Amino acid sequence: MASPFENISKLPTYEELKEIISNRYRKLNQKLEISKEMSIKAKEIARINMVYDVLKNYFEKTIYTLPHVDRLHPFYLDLLDLVVGVNEYRKSIIRLSKALRILSNIRKECLNIMRLAKKSHELAEVRRSCIGRLLSVMKRNRKYIDFLASIIFKLKTIPSIDPETPTVIVAGMPQVGKSTLVKTISTAKPKISPYPFTTKNLILGHIIGPHYKFQAIDTPGLLDRPLSERNPIELQAIMALKHVKGVIVYLFDVSITSYYTLEQQLHVLSDIEKSFNKRIIVALNKIDAMDKNKTDKLVQILENKGYVEIFRISALKGLGIVELKNKLIFELKAIT
Ligand SMILES: Nc1nc2c(ncn2[C@@H]2O[C@H](COP(=O)(O)OP(=O)(O)OP(=O)(O)O)[C@@H](O)[C@H]2O)c(=O)[nH]1
Ligand SMILES: [Mg+2]
Known part of the structure; x- marks a missing residue:
């Protein structure tokens, strides 16, 4: 049996996430600028979705690949507690799950407002405020993101012993x-x-x-x-x-x-x-x-x-x- 931490997904730190988003934003803008078929509204939606998707994908992968404390064998629970601290671990995962729900709500809300907006400056304003709200969710969770980002490497080095095999x-x-x-x-x-x-x-x-x-x-x-x-x-x-x-x-x-x-x-x-x-x-x-x-x-x-x-x-x-x-x-x- 592999260690329950063997296949956990890597999470970038807060600063790295910011960097990833800003790089992708720049590339996306270059693509959108030359695109003739897309409407201004569709372009603004694409910008919001890009930011949302980056955060959603990283958060989801982290939450789903990190093992749940209640399902860990006592041997691994002891090691987890030693290496990173069980309480901090549990709390950070819960915070990230909450953040994920909030991000999804913000996106839904924004797309609804976008539907009503018509003029290009209105559309740009909605996009700006939506992306701002998405990024501020990330910022509010900086502590938890950085904590989880920092423990993943440590957890991956926990040895694979099957505690149930004699x-x-x-x-x-x-x-x-x-x-x-x-x-x-x-x-x-x-x-x-x-x-x-x-x-x-x-x-x-x-x-x-x-x-x-x-x-x-x-x-x-x-x-x-x-x-x-x-x-x-x-x-x-x-x-x-x-x-x-x-x-x-x-x-x-x-x-x-x-x-x-x-x-x-x-x-x-x-x-x-x-x-x-x-x-x-x-x-x-x-x-x-x-x-x-x-x-x-x-x-x-x-x-x-x-x-x-x-x-x-x-x-x-x-x-x-x-x-x-x-x-x-x-x-x-x-x-x-
Ligand atoms: N002569 C002799 N040397 C042995 C025997 N078993 C191990 N050694 C030698 O003793 C030394 C230490 O062996 P290891 O197997 O590394 O011992 P260890 O208990 O794992 O050592 P640590 O990991 O440092 O605690 C090595 O130089 C081995 O070659 C043996 O049966 N006879
Ligand atoms: Mg030895």
Whole structure:
């Protein structure tokens, strides 16, 4: 499934809209000046319609392509709120819909008045005042237009995760091998996209079998540090993952060169256990360069914590991946 924001339409800013209208007005005038068949009245109507159509088309496309807040999945609602603020988003769309109705009424009214006008200076006067009224609706809504124009790019970068497809969420401290694991267990080439409030990219892969289709994502800069060190915005970005159906794989780096100590890695695991109501599967990565003492000690601690099945893998060399993947498929099938 694509992100609900993937196909949203671009809206120009207030200043850009003004520019678009004035350019089109100039071009239209050039055409009308040489046109012999059209009456003066028809030409004035064409001018009003041009301004109306530009605004109507942009406003309509925006209103119809931006997803309705009530229809968003909680995962995307959380991200929307984080990235742009739900209230401002909702309010701006409502304002634009109202503006659209007002524009349509003004146009209708103007065309009626136009019908009664006869002399060319009367026709020009009606056109001037009508276009003035249309433009002033746009001006009154400047704040909302500019807000929506500014968020569209941000919304388009929200990653496409289907929160209802069972997902393997790979967690672990920086450099433990999360991205490598996602690539290893994914079928097709994974998709890389930014995730709000992290500097790193999120890797989304698929695990596709004869009768199932699952997702695998890593959690760049999200589930890799103690949650107590997070600011509220980061926390909200992390907690949005709660709404994604699935299991968590917590990766340990047990290599001799690991950046983080066992204690640090265990601390983050405890945080995740407390904050997520999801099944956690632990895997010890980089066994191709394993520190045996460290590994034995960790296995002991994890067993004491109640983890009966502990996977030993090398995401890089492909060791133990089949066993881990089978376990994941088993668990994900259970939640479909
Ligand atoms: N020896 C060894 N190296 C590995 C293994 N898995 C990953 N690496 C290496 O560890 C480094 C980090 O791997 P990544 O997959 O980028 O780790 P990450 O957890 O996604 O890192 P961040 O995105 O920075 O949090 C890379 O140089 C990998 O090649 C493994 O099984 N064995
Ligand atoms: Mg990574």
